[in-house]
Amino acid sequence: MRSNQGAMSAFDYKDVIQEGDLALVWVSRDNIKPIVVDPKAMFNTRYGSFSHSSMIGKPYGSQIAIRTKGQNRFSFIHVMQPSAELWTLSLPHRTQIVYTPDFSYIMQRLNCNPSSRVIEAGTGSGSFSHAFARTVGHLYSYEFHSIRYEQALQEFKDHGLENVTLTQRDVCSDGFLIKEGNNTSFDFAKRSIKEVNIHANAVFLDLPAPWDAIPLLDEVIAKNEKVGVCCFSPCIEQVDKSIEILEKCGWKNIQMVEIQGRQYESRRQMVRTLDDALERLRDVKRRKEEGIERRKKMYDAVLKDEPAGEDSIDRPQPPKTKFNPFGKGIRVKEGDEHYQWKQVTRVEPEIKSHTSFLTFAFKVVDKTRYLNE
Known part of the structure; x- marks a missing residue:
């Protein structure tokens, strides 16, 4: 953001974070905080404390990460260049x-x-x-x-x-x-x-x-x-x-x-074919005829009553549910290369932005x- 008088503005474009800059810290989509970069200051969040000195010299848009004390994981923020938006x-x-x-x-x-x-x-x-x-x-x-x-x-x-x-x-x-x-x-x-x-x-x-x-x-x-x-x-x-x-x-x-x-979300959806639908109907019919659902309940009841530690290697296990593109089934990660996907858009059902x-x-x-x- 540049003023029309030619003087240096806090919103003028800069590549690198410097001491004294107005910066916007992106903690999450609904949590953005303005700070003035001070090498002696800390930015505190519920995820941890981030020193301003770790930001200085980094390009705007950089991810600043810290290791969470007592846990083998990282917390991070992004330091953004100010804009009107x-x-x-x-x-x-x-x-x-x-x-x-x-x-x-x-x-x-x-x-x-x-x-x-x-x-x-x-x-x-x-x-x-x-x-x-x-x-x-x-x-x-x-x-x-x-x-x-x-x-x-x-x-x-x-x-x-x-x-x-x-x-x-x-x-x-x-x-x-x-x-x-x-x-x-x-x-x-x-x-x-x-x-x-x-x-x-x-x-x-x-x-x-x-x-x-x-x-x-x-x-x-x-x-x-x-x-x-x-x-x-x-x-x-x-x-x-x-x-x-x-x-x-x-x-x-x-x-x-x-x-x-309205907010629009872009995501991938598995392509569902007529053959998938027919196979699903055949599977439903087969499971009904074989009594799979009834036997699964029986096995679950037996396992529930079994004493802890008892060997159950020889006990027959219930059949696993096959992948079902139309409902419940084994989980498939979005974008799995073994399946065909298409790009779709999901929109919020309600409009909430009237001011x-x-x-x-x-x-x-x-x-x-x-x-x-």
Whole structure:
């Protein structure tokens, strides 16, 4: 992840882990922890303790292993290069966050690119802020809560997100204008704020009442180009009220979208033929006629009553169940070269990824250039 100001960012690409780096430790799919690499520090897990010094000098993505005390086995972690997507999975939650499926779709619909000037109202935990900082020219982010503002400010400083201007402001009542004396703002490039001409061409509103902020956008959006807005709302009632205000304020092409994702698992499945099915039916019939199941129960009962240590070498053993590709039988390892396999995909039966409804709208304030064209 690279900021557009050219300064070194914690998310800039690096090959090798170095002291002072922000790194993400992958313990498991649902357990990713951010650390600052310190040669004197340890990373503790329930599987064991990993020294930061063992990470320094290793390529990012390396597996770091330790032997478990008292046991002849190893525990391991992976040290990952930070990215906006991995940061979203590991960041400390201060609020509900915007996850990758949502923010990737939002930026595509708002046509975000290195020349974009974006307003984000509702910094929260900074998940989307990091994704914006990687992609756009400049991000103007607003957070009304003083503690969350200070936490985000320190986080952005530590990560080197220099194309971000962070403002403590309730935009629903005080608007988006940034002027000396009317705000608490920090611009990581200029270090001080006097007056900023935002001219945003993309707006993201993650607010409980976006309809209060929408009428105030005209004073800060670009006047002679197409501007897009996205409202992130968990309730359909909020969507309904937002659309009503968008229409009154002249926003067009309004559309509501809900992102719903499922996990897909790729695996191999044994090819089952008609001959396999016929053989299975013959086996069922044969076992029934020979009374195999009844005799197996008898043998199990005898073995259960037999005193421990008694010799049973001469006792006849029950027939073993043959391999059955349609149900119970001897276990066959997936991919066994003695059998034929095909690649299949298994999908989760339920959708669990709903976070919010996304309401998009677009507007051109000054249509003169478009009319002349």
